[in-house]
Every structure is written in structure tokens, then in C-alpha cells.
Amino acid sequence: MIRWNADQTALRQGLARWCEPLSAGHIERDAEGVFPQDQWKLVQESGILGLPFDERWGGLGQSLLTTLYVLEELGAGCRDGGLNFSVATHMVSCGVPLQRFGSQALKERYLPGICSGATIGAHAISETESGSDALAMRTTATREGDAFVLRGGKAFVSNGPVADVFVVYARTHPDGGPFGITAFLVERDTPGLSVGAPVAKMGLRTSPLSELHFDECRIPASAVIGRVGSGFLIMDHVMKWEILCSFVITTGQMRYRLDRCVEHAKERIQFGKPIGSYQSVSHKIVDMKIGLDTAQKWLYDTAERLTAGENVTTDISIGKLLASENNLSSALAAVQIFGGSGYLTEYGLEKDLRDAVAGPIYSGTSEIQRNRIASMLGL
Ligand SMILES: Cc1cc2nc3c(=O)[nH]c(=O)nc-3n(C[C@H](O)[C@H](O)[C@H](O)COP(=O)(O)OP(=O)(O)OC[C@H]3O[C@@H](n4cnc5c(N)ncnc54)[C@H](O)[C@@H]3O)c2cc1C
Secondary structure (H helix, E strand, O other), X not given: OOOOOHHHHHHHHHHHHHHHHHHOOHHXXXXXXXXXXXXXXXHHHHOHHHOOOOHHHOOOOOOHHHHHHHHHHHHHHOXXXXXXXXXXXXXXXXXXXXXXXXXXXXXXXXXXXXXXXXOOEEEEOOEOOEOOOHHHOOOEEEEEOOEEEEEEEEEEEEOHHHOOEEEEEEEOOOOOOHHHEEEEEEEOOOOOEEEOOOOOOOOOOOOOEEXXXXXXXXXXXXXXXXXXXXXXXXXXXXXXXXXXXXXXXXXXXXXXXHHHHHHHHHHOEEOOEEHHHOHHHHHHHHHHHHHHHHHHHHHHHHHHHHHOOOOOHHHHHHHHHHHHHHHHHHHHHHHHHOOHHHHOHHHOHHHHHHHHHXXXXXXXXXXXXXXXXXXXXXX
């Protein structure tokens, strides 16, 4: 078990004062389905966006583990699941690949804005015809002199409607396969790039999502992140971070929900007794706790091993399955434990459930994670 030191604890506790203003009005914002600009400014002020980035770019220079420890608290304290999702997407989709693989010039130009949150980031991998099978992407980037020309389109781009920069993955080699993909940093106002309108969706409604279209979109060759053909390796690195960061936030949400259900089960009296004294209720809560503890331990353990340079391919998939699927069952159980009130919008639990449905889909579906584990077992 990790023993957090005083600095890590202080950093996490420092986030506490932001959580109330970040959460204020979250149910109304969900109904409106708009990105919360005011809350984003508070996120910027809190400094958390710079957690894993080097101090020379304005970051806090924290380790992956410390970053996760603070993000978990964001999940526990901030009730706006869409905002939390946008925070993780912003931090991981652009900042992480730039810091790890970007040229000095790209880092100097973009990382300060990404660390402060003044520049909002997003990434574009999925397309309408290629989701799980990401390598089947059809968007191409063709070298023309000192530039690449992007042609095609992307779907499901989280933060798309509000992003200033996109990490776009496109095919630079006509042969299928992992080494034909390259990552590019594309600015929103690049001629030939059009950003679609926000797409209505079930949950995470304050985290807007859109399509991108590239029509002869010319970007300088200096916008390549890493090397031409290294896009798949970058994607793999980003996915590991994305799963750890997004789903440690999820475990924070599960912790808050568990506490709420325990309290309700002790206070709500039916047939003369607290409903928590009925085994069918208490066992639901026990399962919520088992799901939370297992997912949380697994994610931190995987992060430690990733930091140590170990191969965590299977563990990342297991961590994603544990967190996303246990979160979904815990969110459903919470609605049931609260009875009719759980179904009412004002309690926030139905929103929580709608948000939770996305977990087994984004960052690689549950089926794809199980396929990955099966292939690591030689099946
Ligand atoms: C809230 C949200 C945010 C997202 N944000 C982003 C983003 O920022 N950037 C981005 O690029 N994408 C994003 N996505 C897209 C996401 O990555 C894809 O939706 C996901 O990879 C699944 O692809 P698909 O929707 O095309 O489904 P499909 O790939 O068509 O899959 C449909 C179903 O078939 C199953 N399936 C497919 N292939 C297999 C197989 N070989 N074996 C077993 N089952 C299989 C899937 O598991 C799924 O159940 C987001 C999605 C959501 C819901």
C-alpha cells in the first residue's frame, strides 16, 4: 500500500476548497449541456492542470502517482462529472504526448498554455468508420513540401467544441498497420479544419463532444509529434495515461457515492428500521465498496509499475474494466438504494448513472479490453 507523504497530502487537501464552487449548479449545467466556462476558470486557478508537467512550462512537476492522488480527490469532491472528464481529456490528450514526444519548439509554444488551461486540448483518433478498430482510420496526412495536408474527418472528439488545439492521428503511409500512423498538433483556426457543432449525448453533458473535418488542411511539418510513423506508439502511451487519470477520477466519484449510500442507509427508516439493516441493501453497499477498493488499488499499483518501466498492458486493461464496470454497477445500485428519490434529477444520482454508462465505451470498450487480455494470454 502506498504511504502518501506530507507534500502529497497537502497538495490533495489544497484542492478541497475548490470543490464546492466547482460543483455549484452542476445539475442545472447538466440539463443545459454546456461547457462550464466559469468553472474551467476555477480549475485553472486551482493549478491542477499543470500537475504532471515540468516546472519550466509552468507545471507542478509532480509524478504520475501524485497526479492520480490529486485527481482522485477531484472525482470525490467535484460533482460535475463532465467537467472532470474534460479536465482529464485536456491534460492527457495534448499535454502528455507533447511533454513526452514533442519537439522543443512544440513544447515551448503549447505546453505553457496547456499547463495553465488557457489553451484547451483535445485529441482525435476515432472516425465514423473506425472506433474500436482505430488502426483502420482513413484520415490521411500527405507530405507536400514542408507541410502535411490533412484530408478526412474525426468523430467523438471530447472537448472538440471548446478546444484550441487538437492532437490528430492520421495515416501517413497507405499500408495499413501501426507504423503508418502519425500524430500532429493542429490549431483550431487552421484553414481547412472545421469543428462540428456539439453532439447531444446521454451523459457527461458538460463535456462537449464534436466531429472534426479536414478539407485540404495544411499544417507545417514541424507540427509532427514524435516522428513520422510513431503515432501508434504515442497513442499507446496516451491511452495508458488516459485510463489511469480518467478512471482514478471515477474511483473518487465511487468513494463519494459509497459514503452517501452508507449515510442514507443508516438514516432512512422503513418498517421501523434503517434500510441498511436489511441485508439486501447492505450487501449492495458492500459490493460497491469491494468494487471501489479493488479498482483503486489496481490503478495505483499499475501506475507504480508503469513508472518502474514494467509492461502493464494487461494491467491497464484490467484496471479499466474494474473501474468502469464497477462504477456502472455502483451508480445503478445507488439509484436503487435511494428508491424513488434516486430516480429524481435533483439528487444527482440519475446523472451519475448516465455519466457512468460511458466508462465501458471510451478509451477502448470493455470488449476490446477483454480481447487485449485474451491475446496477452495467448488466446
Ligand atoms: C463519452 C465519449 C467520449 C469519447 N471521446 C473520444 C475522444 O476524445 N477522442 C476519440 O478519438 N474518441 C473518443 N470517443 C470514441 C470512443 O473511443 C469510441 O466510441 C470507442 O472506441 C468505440 O468505438 P465505436 O463507437 O466506433 O464502436 P464500435 O467499434 O463500432 O463497437 C461497437 C460494439 O462492438 C464491439 N466490438 C467491436 N469490435 C469488437 C471485437 N473485435 N470484439 C468484440 N467486440 C467488438 C464494441 O466493443 C462495441 O460494443 C469517445 C466516446 C465516448 C462515448
